[in-house]
Amino acid sequence: MRPRFYNLYLVCTLKFKQSLLPIFCLSLLLLSSCQKDITLNIPPSEEQIVVEGHIETGQPPYVILTKTSDYYSTFYLDSLSNLFVHDAVIQVSDGIQTITLPELSLDTLGAVVSVYLGLDMVGEVGKTYTLTIQTEGKTLTAVTTIPEVVPLDSIWYEQNAVSYNDTLVRLICRYSDPPQLGQYVRYFTQVNNEGYFPGLNSVFEDAVINGTTFDFPLDRGINRNDSTSYENFGLFKKGDTITVKWAGIDKPHFEYWRTEEFELGGQGSPFSSPVIVQSNINGGLGIWGGYSSSFISLVVPK
Numbered sequence: 001m002r003p004r005f006y007n008l009y010l011v012c013t014l015k016f017k018q019s020l021l022p023i024f025c026l027s028l029l030l031l032s033s034c035q036k037d038i039t040l041n042i043p044p045s046e047e048q049i050v051v052e053g054h055i056e057t058g059q060p061p062y063v064i065l066t067k068t069s070d071y072y073s074t075f076y077l078d079s080l081s082n083l084f085v086h087d088a089v090i091q092v093s094d095g096i097q098t099i100t101l102p103e104l105s106l107d108t109l110g111a112v113v114s115v116y117l118g119l120d121m122v123g124e125v126g127k128t129y130t131l132t133i134q135t136e137g138k139t140l141t142a143v144t145t146i147p148e149v150v151p152l153d154s155i156w157y158e159q160n161a162v163s164y165n166d167t168l169v170r171l172i173c174r175y176s177d178p179p180q181l182g183q184y185v186r187y188f189t190q191v192n193n194e195g196y197f198p199g200l201n202s203v204f205e206d207a208v209i210n211g212t213t214f215d216f217p218l219d220r221g222i223n224r225n226d227s228t229s230y231e232n233f234g235l236f237k238k239g240d241t242i243t244v245k246w247a248g249i250d251k252p253h254f255e256y257w258r259t260e261e262f263e264l265g266g267q268g269s270p271f272s273s274p275v276i277v278q279s280n281i282n283g284g285l286g287i288w289g290g291y292s293s294s295f296i297s298l299v300v301p302k
Helices: 004-034 077-083 251-265
Strands: 049-056 062-067 089-093 098-100 103-108 111-117 128-135 138-145 154-159 168-176 184-191 196-205 213-218 241-248 285-299
Touching: 049 128, 049 138, 062 128, 077 111, 128 285, 138 285, 154 241, 154 285, 168 241, 184 251, 196 251, 251 285
Parallel strands: 049 285
Antiparallel strands: 049 062, 062 111, 089 098, 089 128, 103 111, 128 138, 154 168, 168 213, 184 196, 184 241, 241 285
């Protein structure tokens, strides 16, 4: 025979469950009422002029001029040509000479690319270059300086200890920073004859390492149009001929690439913080930057 309190237990349990039933039904009702389709009407962003212009030691200045496109617009390769700004008046001055950059059109990758190129001037160390753009009733200006670059002391390779692929090597560099604070550098790598590509984080400053000599690994530059496996990221292969382009830049030029690469690195992550890319273009977006470049090469034996 069951104890008397067992029946009491059953009664209490039943009453408790019955008391929860209205609460459960109310919760379902509230949750179902919260489900509602929301349509956001996001207005199109204001169209702006984007500048990509550089001048390098021994090289003529060039400028690529485009317009921003709406963030949610569908992009096709044949629509690339429509983003370029044509018939702009673009001038570059070094304080003594002023030249006008004529527009050239290049048919590449199935689209017509517009470039403004001035062959009557080449970049020189220590000079300041002022860019002036007049287009569509607007005037854009920017200033950049070509500082003297402090080249790398030496480069060598080491067998990569992390990868299981023994054909991969890591590039190591030695750099002696001068005692004067304020060195800014951007680097590129070339493998064989593939062209120069910047690293994923391609800019450095000497705020922490000022006046010291140190060794550090240097990642292979990234061609963002090609896929790179995680195993091969930043590494080189035996048999590669490696050239490092080590370029001095001024602080505004450094800040542009620092913030631009940080912003690119956070794309696709829901936890990334918004970043304002620090342009030096007055009246537009983008960069007008000078480079003072040095080169150093290495052949990795097979």
